[in-house]
Amino acid sequence: MNQPPSAIQVSCPQCQATLSFPRAAAHTTVTCSNCLEDFVATPTTETSSSAVGSSGGDDDALRRLLNPHFDRSSADSEKIRLDGDLDSDEYPVKKKVRVLESGYEFSVTCMVCGTRLDVNDALIGKKVKCPDCHSGIEVRTPPPDRRRAPVHPTESARDDDDYGLSAAANPAVASSPFHSIANDLIANAEKEVAKETPIAPRKQQIPALDALQRAEDSQKATDEQERPNLPAAPFRTGVLKFLIDPLTIARLLVLGLVFFVELEAIQASITTAEGGPQAQFMSVLSRMFAITLGAVFVTNLSVSLLGILQDTANGKDAIESWPDVNFLDWLGEALYVFSGLFMAVFPACALAKVVSLVGAPDVVFWAISIGGSSLGILILFPFLLVSMLESGSPIMPVSQPILRSLRLARSSWVAFTMLSVLVIGAGLCLGAVRVLWSDSAMMNLLVAVLWIVVVALYFRLLGRLTWCCDEAVLAEDIRLEQTSEAAHKSA
Template sequence: MTEHSSSHIKTHVVKCPVCSTRMSVRTMDVGRKTECPDCHHRFTIEKAEIKLEVPDPIVLEDGYGLKEVAHDHDDARKKMGQEIMSQAQREIKEQAERKDLNKRTQGAFEERKPRNYQESEEEEKKHREQLTPIDYDPREELVDYPLTFSPKEIQRDILLFSDVGLLMRWVFLSLFASVTVYFAANAIYYGLQPNQTFMTYMYSLAGSALSVVLGAGTIIFLGSHFLFLVMSISSGQEEWDWPELGIFDRMMEALFLVIAALLSFVPFGIMATIDPWSALPLLAFTFLAFPVIYLSMLDQGSVVTPWSGMIVSSLFKLPGKWLLFYVATSVLISAILAAGAALFFFAGIDRLAYIALPGGVMLVGGTFVYSLWLGRLSWEIGALSAAQREEEE
């Protein structure tokens, strides 16, 4: 007997005559007995009944909407295929018509576009020809920042200090300056101890190193913000958009403040090496020279050119404004120094670190006030220069 795999064995389904359970049996077992798995009734396997499914007749519609039965299936298939082909041809034709319509519409737009552009250019040219020099004045949309101490301008300075960006930077830089002053005070305290030990020496060295590092960072950010305030006020900007700059850009901006301060301290430093007491009057030169050098470098746009004819000539053309600036800033610096001396007097050398926080707040706040007034002075110089150019024209 030849064995066949189970995949080649023919089977069919039979139904139990008692419980109607359907089960699959082998076709080769027809005529034999089998047992129902549910009711256990034994019955004879019969041949499978083969039912042929006859498809329903295809119903078509003629041109008059009347239905007829197509007994010839081949003719019905042909007609159905013809209808499908005609429908596809109609869709292709409609797509082609839509593409052609889009092309005509796009072409009409392309024809109109150059003409519209030409008309707009002609209108803009006529508008430019009708403009007067006043329309080109960049200061028209800006505000005035005269260097006066009237109640109105004092109120404006207070409002400027209420700027959220300025307040945040004041707090941030005050903390940095306070920490710097704290480490510097500790370095001075341990360095002045009469009996120096290894630990006091290390404390003094560590405090000096930390104060130098933190002080450098404070000067970089303070110099960058100092430049921003001076330029914003001098250009007449009412709303400030504080820029987010990288550390390298801030270092470049801080160079204006650092180099201007160093150049103004040169005479004092040279004389201090010869006779310290004789060098004290030269601090007045530092106070007078710093704003001239700083504004000159800003006017020239370079830290290597600390001289500007316009800034120097303004000393003679605007003597009242310069005098007012020097008086106001001298009062400001004197007030900060007096407050610092009072704090030092009450704290003493032993508690020098306790004045770090108020000292940092006063230092940064005073620098910001100085920058606002310097910006107002620069605005006065710019207004004078603009008036002179208008007279020459």
């Protein structure tokens, strides 16, 4: 009986497993039974034929036990077909393939999760991270048959046309006898349109500016249509007519009630300041409440009085420009009143401070402060407020049209100043009544409401003065324009 050839042991370059193959399989392509990867069998050690023969005898005994009719001669004649034996006509010899030495790609398998990755020869000897389990995979040199040339994308693969829609040819237009007729009609229509007079393109304008311009034009047109003629006696005719409006009465009553609460809070903070610890604590609370309520009240009152002035200047008897519930909108309008009052009293206060620094007694200081401030409110405040409203800026105390009105409507300015003395005097009298009857709550409430009415009447008269100044300046402008036109015609 012939002895089988001795076996060789090879190491798989992929999984490093040690495998046994017949000696005839040396330097041929074999498959690893562990990782199922093909590689070239390079022998490392040889196994003696005795070991193989002993194992073969055990196999023969087992086969005889399972099959009593086992024929050993047929089993010995079986041979393993190797790639080197494939040289017959039935098994032709494989063609030699060019082995890539550089610039090739191959695949590696993650030993943890089995994910297959495509790498190139530049990563040999390095580790790559598995995208699934994030474990490191060491890249080793692949066998020649696993190396493949890199595939470069074609131009058609970069055009994002996965379905080849761009290559579809346009369907041919079916010819029809009516096409020529339609084309002739379209050509004639284009000629007729070309003969028409071209229309100048509309000037493009920003939508926001266009809307603002249209709103201003509409407001001016509405004011011109609804504004009545100035009464012959503007400071007597219809001056108190605004007080019969229910909305105005309700607004003034609410303002008077809030003013009454403000005065009571101020009085409570003063009277309780000289008491014990508990009274002083109540004084602090009253003071905080008075400051907060006073800030809101003064701002709302300023906006309300400004609305009375503007509606009166526009010829309205029913006041409509009352402040809304948004407190932030009040600040911009109230700034006109605050700025006018500050500019009116600042010269007198500054002069009083200078006199006090020189060494004048306190009586002179208070006389200049109170007297000068009252005179500034009486004379300067109306001019400053109307000028700022005309210029549209609370920091512009002088306006050219209002300066012209001092000459064109000086009688109206004089009449308003005389009436202002009476109104301010009435307000001072109400203040004296408040001091004398400070313990009577009903009297204090009545004084607060009447004081609000007096202030509203003052701004009503100031609105009539603004109306007179506007009419006088407008009449003067019309006269100058007519004179200029007449001079041009005569020339």
